[in-house]
Amino acid sequence: MSTATDVKYIVRDPDVYGGKPCIEGHRVAVHDIALARYFHGYTPEEIVSEAYPTLTLAQVYAALLYYQDHKDEIDREIAEDAAEITARAQADSSPLARKIRRAMIERKERLGE
Numbered sequence: 001m002s003t004a005t006d007v008k009y010i011v012r013d014p015d016v017y018g019g020k021p022c023i024e025g026h027r028v029a030v031h032d033i034a035l036a037r038y039f040h041g042y043t044p045e046e047i048v049s050e051a052y053p054t055l056t057l058a059q060v061y062a063a064l065l066y067y068q069d070h071k072d073e074i075d076r077e078i079a080e081d082a083a084e085i086t087a088r089a090q091a092d093s094s095p096l097a098r099k100i101r102r103a104m105i106e107r108k109e110r111l112g113e
Helices: 030-039 044-051 057-069 071-091 095-111
Strands: 010-012
Touching: 010 057, 030 044, 030 057, 030 071, 044 057, 057 071
Parallel strands: none
Antiparallel strands: none
16 A cells, blocks of 8 residues: 655555655656666656656656655665665676676776776
């Protein structure tokens, strides 16, 4: 059962992303919209047309408003998700994962990083 937040279109549902704020009726978290806008540089219109075509512009602006009003919380979610992805990637010892890590090391060496 979803619970409304202080921003229209943004709800929390314990069954969706563990209760993180999401766009009502969609499995799109506020932090997904924040990543698209502030970390990948998409405009709200690009978010709707390219990244999340099932959303309306009003829903994207609502997510951005929620992000601005709860920036510390959402930034913490983003950092936690990134850390979890990194930990899973480092724990993956499959042949493909080893090959990708080796290619990344070689690329960094070629680029002098």
